Amino acid sequence: MTTKQAWRPWGVLAWFAGILFVLPVLWMVLTSLHSESDAATNPPSIAAKLTFQGYAEFFGATTGVSPWPPLLNSASASIGSTVLVLLLSVPAAYALSIKPVRKWSDVLFFFLSTKMLPVVAGILPIYLVAQYTGMLDNIWFLILLYTSMNLPIAVWLMRSFLAEVPKEMLEAAAIDGASLVTTLRKVVAPVAMPGIAATSLICFIFSWNELLFARVLTGVVAGTAPVFLTSFVTSQGLFLAKVCAAATVISLPVLVAGFTAQDKLVQGLSLGAVK
Amino acid sequence: MTTQALAAPRRMADWARRAPLLPALLFMIVVTQLPFVATLVISFLQWNALDPKSRGFAGLDNYATVIVDPDLRSSVLSTIVLTVSVVLVSLVLGLGLALLLDKKFRGRGAVRTMLIAPFLVVPVAAALLWKHVLFNPEYGLFNGVLTWIWGLFGGATPPQPDWISSMPKIAIEASLVWQWTPFMMLILLAGLQSRPMDAIEAAKMDGATGWQVFRYLTLPHLRQYLELGGLLGSIYIVQNFDAVFTITSGGLGTANLPYTIYQTFFQAHDYGQASAAGVVVVIASIIIATFALRVVSSLLRNEVQS
């Protein structure tokens, strides 16, 4: 009892901060459940009647436009690029940690340095390449770009995770004459798996969120969810409820993935990266 | 003869070591380096898509224009201001929140879940949310709450500030700080939880105050985590496009480098000039990145020591 009492001011402050940070998100969800006219009042109509009209609009009630193609495009771009990132980054990380090549830190620096170059400076050639190879508005092209966008961070994270594999165990496995596959399965995998999960989650989030490439390079066929979201903004008429409904649905996969894998996220963003 | 016989297998072994690395390395070179080479070439051309008839070699003309361009210079400044302020503020807030969450209290898991929510909202959704739902001077939540509070006390004329136009930079920064504070908090929380507790217990036994423990044990331990958060935050915020594009469309002095170059590409369609700007920015980034990478190398050095 006494300890609980002692922590109380911290608890109150933390709860206050938590509510402050989550409030805009809750307000977004509440607005999405209001009618357009209730969503745009001053003072706000908190107790206004709830309606699913905003969601109906998102699913094409008025325009007959289905949100599924863009959502599916986002899913393929995010999952596809995440898979590709893993296929490329895990072996690379292996060659940077467990059996490191010479000057491995320089190679790692190269990967990281590509993240520091402004994406926008390369976008014109990328657009022209897409145009001349007929890859405009093609989800595979987006998958390649998202892979390059996430690969450096993934290599970095995976290398940090693999560096955790105890050297003694690797040596012991070698003395026992274990094959490469066995070593990977018995020694490396248990340590690497949480790292792979964390890295996948981070890559998935960044790909799902991407707007600039998707805006410039997609059109009718391959448009992604964030681009679709901006299409609800209009310069004529009210749109708050619609946009909030769309924003809620589109953020949902990331919110669900993020909430269920909070611990993995913490690990991925920090433990692995620093240690 | 023996050395030669030995050299071949060693070379083989070297390549076997490199093999897993090569696909990723080649992929990155092709997808990220070749476009920059193309950008470099285009930067020497006179090429405006809206003026297809006068295309040709421009020499250094584009660079001359870019270097004296006041927009580019002011966007460099806003990029720096935006990045530094967002990273610093969200690091400080994130540290405070991480320290809170490191304590034990009822509902800690729930509070952590609430705190990370902003990071999980799609950035363009977050930008739209702040612009239209929170900041809007007519029916935004902020002014709505002001009206409501004034109404409670019978005030007839509540203040209704126009958030975005009166403080455009702070408006963008606020939305980004909201998104990035949870990220910093997660990193720092992990840092706090990996502290060597025995040393802290020992210090407390020796009569150290809470502040002393924080100042001389916790903070040095957190240094790597702070650097990591700062580095990752900078990488992403320097390149921010969504918030600037959505909230102010680059107006009111908020245009940062990505937005300004985007504007030259896709509104002015001056491909030559935009490419020259891109090249200048890349060179500047390399200079800055060299400093930033020293931070990374200190992270790596620490690893070797420990």
Add this chain to the structure above:
Amino acid sequence: MATSASHRALGAALAVTVVAATATACAGAGGGIGPGDSSSINVLMVNNPQMLDIQKLTAEQFTQRTGIKVNYTVLPENDVRDKISQEFSSQAGQYDVATISNYEVPFYAKNEWLAPLDSHIAADPGFDQEDVLPSMRQSLTADDGHVYAEPFYGESSFLMYRKDVFQAKGLTMPENPTWQQVADLAAKVDGAQPGMRGICLRGQPGWGQLFAPLTTVVNTFGGTWFSKDWQAQVNSPEFKRATQFYVDLVRAHGEAGAPQAGFAECLNNMTQGKAAMWYDATSAAGLLEAPDSPVAGKLGFAQAPVDRTKSSGWLYTWAWGMQKASTKQDLAWKFISWASSKDYENLVGSKLGWSRIPDGKRSSTYRNPDYLKVTNAFAPQTERALTSADPRNPGVQPRPTVGIQFVDIPEFTELATRISQDVSAAIAGSSTVDEALDSGQERAARVAAKHKGGQ
């Protein structure tokens, strides 16, 4: 045990995602079927209510009859402009038809990005090209004499005001007000009701936002962006006087949040009784007079305020242009011919209501009794504004190129948008009109230099 179990579960999950990714990617990337179909066209358009209506009606009313499937991409105005000019300048051929305005048509045509429509029009007498308003036809015909786009709906600008508020205050609005009269009236009706400001004027940065109304003010105050021989005139006394007038008016009696207020914000202000007057597009009238609008029936309409010219309203149309690189031009014309037809107007009128038809482009619309019954309050003023607009000669001096609220050169969007950011800052009070226009003059001079030699 636990790790190996979680390991296996993760492996399985990974396998599932790989399969899912391949499956969805194939579904998403299926270029050969669906949208790439030989009997479908791709249309890129702006997110305005009229476009959403056509989106809704297409499947049932067009596709079923013609067998042509229409795939729409809808974006907000700023985004759609970037996207359209990117698409057309590279002639990527992804879109067959796009909504372009009378601003883009002349120089898009000059750059050979648009397919001329004359032969289609000649072969399609039912379309009745002569019925399209002359000012519209003129603004969608390029210098080479060919027609390059067909209007979907058109607008001019005029002054909307609250008749009831004016009556209560004992004020009258002249049919052809001057800007000075409007400023005086704005001062008098400011605060007529709680929270009501005198006038709503756009202050949001953007060549199509702030500078649409502002350029018409500049025109009638005797200013111009460029002289006939391409001398930049942005900091000329007339341009400065007009801008100062506009900024002062909106700062003194304009809406809250003026520096971020565009068409949508002003519409909302007007609907919610937060402004007594509004100078903007004629297309706003239909929205204000819509059955569910709280201010319907309370509005009066006057011609665009003037100073030194006889009229000052702008001319703007969202029109359907066909990309030259399109491989389905016949199908694309069928779509354009349907969307810009009288029949389509009648269809919207009977299905969705006469206040929602895409109007402002055909003379016959203003003879249609069904339409006039609903739009009686503003249709005559709209037609007058549309016919009195003269895109070749909108000011007091000869102009180097066409355009009322814009200058028809490709650089104008970027030029005006950048200057509008500074003027918007002047409205916010963080800068001055002089600063904005002096730096604007430098930019304009750079643009003018490019045109001096060539034209």
